Amino acid sequence: MGNTHPGATSPLGMVSACAYSGAYPTGYGRYAKNTEGVPEEMFDRHQASGFTHFQQSGTGAIRKYYNYVRVTPMVQPLDALGESWELHDEVAEAGYYAATLDTGVRCEITVGPKTAVHRYTFPEHRSARVVVDLSCGGLAIDLGRTVPLRAQVESLGYGQAHGTVVMEGVPLSVYVQAETPGWRQMLWYDRRLIDGGTRLDFDSIRHTTLRPFGMLFMGSARAGQVVEIRMGFSLRGHEQAKQNLERECGRDGEPAFNVVRSRTRARWREHVGRVQVEGGTQARRTVFGTALYHSLIKPCVADDESPFWPTSGPYAFDVCTMWDIxxxxLPLLAAIAPDRHTDxxxxxxxVCEEEGNFPIGYRMARGADRFFRQASSLAHTALADAHALARPGIDWSWALVHMVDDLRRMYGEDFFEHGVVHPITHTLDLAYAHHCTARVARSLNDRRLADDLERRGRQWVNAFDPATGLLRDSEFYEGxxxxxxxxxxxxxxxRIGLAGGDAAFIGMLDRFFGYGADPVKQPGRCPQPAEMAAGYALHRFEGLNNEPDMEAPWSYHWAGRPDRTAEVVHAALTWQFGTGPGGLPGNDDSGGLSSWYVWASLGLFPVAGQNLFLINAPAFGRAVLQAGDGEFVIETSGHRETPIGVDGLDRDPPAQYVQSATLNGEALHTTHLSAAEVHRGGRLHLKLGPEPSKWGQELRPPSLT
Known part of the structure; x- marks a missing residue:
């Protein structure tokens, strides 16, 4: 399960909106919580109790699932709030979601970066209503509920209201405008109307004292009557929420749905239009377009919205997590959304300045070290890449201060003292972060600092057992x-020398990717820990359903076997992705997996932190990447169209291999390009064939030594 949702989103925007069933992990769908194997069903149908805002995208056990401010169109009494109705005639487009409830209400939602607009078409009914539930949050799973700590709701009359709920330390404000001529406007608490009341205040709410509360609009509806609910959101109070609403939707009294939908559609067209592909089957183009779309949903970037520091500037949340992206x-965003990447x-x-360390994951809440077990100091890699591309907008001297300070935090202190730390993967992270920071320091002419950092960066060798050529025994996070x-x-x-040379290293990789091995039995429904442990004990590639070995297929390049990379990547693209439910091999992880698909399909792969791209046989005959201000074209000769295996192909289509390459008309004998070359623009031509060639066997990608 990819753990995505079909709701309305805006590219890297703050707000999303979707039908809400309470299922794991986004609040949409039918399944119970699972991170391994086949999930159990919570419901036997697609259903919704309303439509909520702020969803994760493709995450696993993230433990913060939002789904705040539920909006429910009803033709039942308020006592029925919380019931679910079956969804029919669902439609999902970029920036738009629609469905019809069993009650006969047609529901449509669109979003802007900081707003949502709901449009409901009612059947004839003498007591129709739209209910806004400010108490909603989280999922309908064990320990999945999110309860507001404090709240305030105020009815302003004339179809306007606002409210603020403090969720996990974050004050989320919403300003509501309702286009409901002749309808009454009221507040409610514990499913009872508050006649004449204009304000609710809750100074302290606990799980044991929570009762649902919110606002509603109700009246008689003629058949086909349309009601529009406009909502502006802010993390800095209802006045800013109102400003956001007016900026994106216009003044009250003017229908905004089509305007917002059109603008968001244009933003999506602009973003996804920065990558164009030609050729390939319809299914492969569909998967590619979907992957590109998923790559541009997260992180959320909200200008001037930080609830934790008072100054203006970008505030990014749902970095879930750096380990994933x-x-x-992040290299994909650097290419096609460079301004947002810088933000x-x-x-x-x-965040590092305010909270004391670079986050591995950062949700809409404080606690930058929440995901520290996954990895260490990964922001250094992304910063080094941005610095190598001479990205404007960052004070690099100030950034270097934080990069250096962060290296000593968490596991970094033990690494500083001993040159090795457990879990052993953190040794690799920290050594690499020292190397990346050294590159920035050297470019800023701090040679003494750079030399010291580079020396510590070489301690990556301490993570490996020279007797096996593998990492030392340790604990491992999800792998x-x-x-x-x-x-x-x-x-x-x-690294290859430590493994015993090219042949030994290739043999290890071949074993890892299962060359000549029996097929692996896949885990079934909710597998027990012993079954998963037995799977890990096979020492095999996880097939892209997790992050640790995402870049492993490209290790062959340094051993002179890019043909092996072509075979493994081709198999993954062909057999592990499809157009239907289950079309992703694992959690999409906020776009990390989908971005892998985009790069692999283009025949390029970014080596994060090394200002480097590796070349492989692409999945399309021609592609154009708008990287920054340049246009980088990947074109082929001899390209063969390959269907996607999970969509009905009953044989294993052979991979294609690069026979020769040219860059801007000049022969290219290496299997790599600098990131600067890709971002500057140019034309890469790859001649493909059905058999491995000698191309790329001699000139290897660069290594520090």
């Missing part, structure tokens, strides 16, 4: 020793 998604990094620097052992370190030549 630093290898694939994300600027926000991470500000095993083999999954993490083929990371692309800064000195792959030395």
């Amino acid at each position: 630093y290898k694939t998604q 994300i990094l600027e926000s991470l620097i500000r 095993g020793k083999w999954n993490y052992s083929f990371r692309l370190v800064q000195d792959m030549a030395a």
Whole structure:
């Protein structure tokens, strides 16, 4: 399960909106919580109790699922609030979601960066209503509920109201405008109307004292009557929420749905239009377009909305997590959404300044170290890449201060003292972060600092057992020793030497990817820990359903076997992705997995932190990437169209291999390009064929030594 949702979103925007069933993990769908194997069903149908705002995208056990401010169109009494109705005739487009409830109400939602607009078409009824529930939050699973700590709601009359709920330390404000001529406007508490009341205040709410509350609009509806609810959101109070609403939707009294939908559609067209592909089957183009779309949903970037520092500037949340996105998604954003990419990094620097460390994951709440077990110091990699591209908008001297300070936090202190730390994967992270920080320091002419950082960066070797060529025994986060052992370190030549040379390293990779091995039995419904442990004990590639070995197929490049990369990547693109439910091999992880698909399909792969792209046979005959101000074209000769295997192909289509390459008309004998070359623009031509060639066997990608 990819754990995505079909709701309305805006590119990297703050607000999303979707039908809400309470199912894991986004609040939409039918399934119970699962991170391994086949999920159990919570419901036997697609259903919704209303439409909520702020959803995760593709995450696993993130433990913060939002779904705030539920809006429910009803033709039942208020006592029925919380019941679910079956969804029919669902439609999902970029920036738009629609469905019809069993009650006969047609529901449509669109969003802007900081707003949502709901449009409901009612059947004839003498007592129709739209109910806004400000108490809603989280999921209908064990320990999945989010309860407001404090709240305030005020009815302003004339179809206007506002409210603020404090959720996990964050004050979320909403300003509501309702286009409901002749309808009454009231507040409610514990499913009872408050006649004549204009304000509700809750100074302290606990799980045991929570009763639902909110506002509603009700009246008689003629058949086909349309009601529009406009909502502006802010993390800095209802006045700013109102300003956001007016900025994106216009003044009260003017229908805004079509205007907002059109603007968001245009934003999506602008963003996804920065990558164009030609050729390929319809199914493959559909998967590619969907992957590109999923790559542009998160993180959320909200200008001037930080609830934690008072100054203006970008505030990025739902960085869920750097472990998921630093290898694939952030390099993609650097190419096709460079301004927002800079905003994300600027926000991470500000979080480090305000909270004391760069976050591995950052949700709409304080607690930047919440995901520290996953990895260490990954922001350094993204910052080094941005610095190498000479990105404007970042004070690099100030950034370097925080990069250096952060290296000593959490596991970094033990690394500083001993040169090795457990979990052993953090040794790789910290050594790589030292290397990346050294690059920034050297460019700023702090040679002494750079030399010291580079020396510590070489301690990545301490993570490996020279007797096996693999990582040392340790604890591993969501994976095993083999999954993490083929990371692309800064000195792959030395890494291959540590494994015993090219042949030995290739043999290890072949074993890892299952060449000549029996098929692996996939885990079933809710597998027990013993079953998962037995799977990890196979020491096999996880097939892209987790992050640790996402870049492992490209390790072959440094051993002179790009043909092996072509085979593994081709198999993954062909057999692990499809157009239907279950069309992703695992959690999409906020776009990290989808970004992998985009790069792999283009025949490029970014080596995060090394200002480097690796070349492989692409999935399309021609592609154009608008990277910054340049246009980078990947074109092929001899390209063969390949269907997607999970969509009905009953044989294994062979991979294609690069026979030769040219860059801007000049012969290219290496399997890599600098990131600067890609971002500057140019034309890469790849001649493809059905058999491996000698291309790329001699000239390897660069290594530190």
